[in-house]
Amino acid sequence: MIQVENLHKRFGDLQAVAGISFEIAAGEIYGLLGPNGAGKTTTLSMLSGLLAPDEGRIRFDGIDLASRPLEVKGMLGIVPQENALYEDLSAQEHLRLWGGLYGLTGSDLTTAVERVLEWIGLTGRDREPVKNFSGGMKRRLNLGLGLVHSPRAVLLDEPTVGIDPQARLNILEVIRQVADAGTAVLYTTHHLEEAEKLCDRIAIVDHGKVLAEGRLDELQKMVGGEEVLTLRGDFDSETLATQLTDPSLVRVLAKEEGRLVLATLEQDGGRGSVDLLSKIFALGVSMDGVSIEPPSLNGLFLKLTGRQLRD
Ligand SMILES: Nc1ncnc2c1ncn2[C@@H]1O[C@H](COP(=O)(O)OP(=O)(O)O)[C@@H](O)[C@H]1O
Numbered sequence: 001m002i003q004v005e006n007l008h009k010r011f012g013d014l015q016a017v018a019g020i021s022f023e024i025a026a027g028e029i030y031g032l033l034g035p036n037g038a039g040k041t042t043t044l045s046m047l048s049g050l051l052a053p054d055e056g057r058i059r060f061d062g063i064d065l066a067s068r069p070l071e072v073k074g075m076l077g078i079v080p081q082e083n084a085l086y087e088d089l090s091a092q093e094h095l096r097l098w099g100g101l102y103g104l105t106g107s108d109l110t111t112a113v114e115r116v117l118e119w120i121g122l123t124g125r126d127r128e129p130v131k132n133f134s135g136g137m138k139r140r141l142n143l144g145l146g147l148v149h150s151p152r153a154v155l156l157d158e159p160t161v162g163i164d165p166q167a168r169l170n171i172l173e174v175i176r177q178v179a180d181a182g183t184a185v186l187y188t189t190h191h192l193e194e195a196e197k198l199c200d201r202i203a204i205v206d207h208g209k210v211l212a213e214g215r216l217d218e219l220q221k222m223v224g225g226e227e228v229l230t231l232r233g234d235f236d237s238e239t240l241a242t243q244l245t246d247p248s249l250v251r252v253l254a255k256e257e258g259r260l261v262l263a264t265l266e267q268d269g270g271r272g273s274v275d276l277l278s279k280i281f282a283l284g285v286s287m288d289g290v291s292i293e294p295p296s297l298n299g300l301f302l303k304l305t306g307r308q309l310r311d
């Protein structure tokens with residue numbers, strides 16, 4: 001549905017986007033995950049038709065944005081990083097206005113507005129001026145404005161920044177629902193957990209480039225497949241560590257009284273920890289608890305850039 005080839009954008013001396021390519025299928029949520037300044041908004045602005053690329057090509061359903069911009073824009077829903085709201089207008093008025101701009105009228109418009117109000121949980125509060133709204137409510141309305149005309153592709157720029165967990169959850173749920181109805185979704189974020197939870201595929205971006213791309217499990221594999229296994233119990237860590245440590249399979253990360261932390265290298269599709277655990281059980285070690293942490297995206301980002309991806 002969305003095809004992006006080799007996008008470039010320069011601001012003076014700064015190469016903000018340096019050759020980004022990706023494809024997003026109908027019904028898919030694709031995440032652009034990267035720190036501030038990575039080039040996410042610049043990419044999204046080019047896809048929205050607000051900014052012309054220096055180089056590269058953008059197509060929606062095979063239609064070229066540069067040559068047929070009006071046709072493409074009718075298919076698009078855009079949710080900008082900054083709320084685009086009028087303080088004195090109500091949610092109802094906003095949605096009717098936006099729907100009208102996209103050509104909806106009469107009962108189609110009314111139905112569309114009611115559907116979106118329900119999605120974003122603002123039914124019942126839809127006649128008050130937006131200035132009465134909390135930050136989360138404004139954010140939800142900002143999202144609704146990008147959805148009212150049932151776009152075939154939605155572009156969202158960090159739609160959950162600065163809101164409470166409840167409103168964030170609502171927004172993520174609405175996006176999932178929209179994708180499940182067959183819409184292609186581009187979702188930019190600097191939140192690792194959000195990308196992990198929401199996106200079907202993720203591109204890790206930094207300095208205007210895609211450093212890695214794939215489904216969560218594929219990205220996790222790139223970390224090197226190391227899982228972290230924490231064992232707690234009434235055992236002698238020193239002895240257990242010696243009994244277990246086959247240096248080609250296991251690394252000891254921490255070793256204290258009653259607590260042993262190991263990194264297991266993945267083998268044969270994630271059996272590292274399982275094999276290790278069966279070994280421990282076979283030794284008859286007395287244990288109170290075990291936790292296994294899968295390879296993380298944060299680890300991958302660190303590996304790719306040498307930096308932490310943190311909020
Ligand atoms: N209009 C502009 N003029 C000059 N520099 C810009 C402009 N827009 C963005 N930049 C720069 O381009 C880089 C990428 O910015 P942006 O796309 O907003 O990143 P992100 O959305 O990932 O935080 C940043 O270094 C930013 O300062």
Ligand SMILES: [Mg+2]
Pocket residue numbers: 040041042081157158
């Ligand atoms: Mg941005």
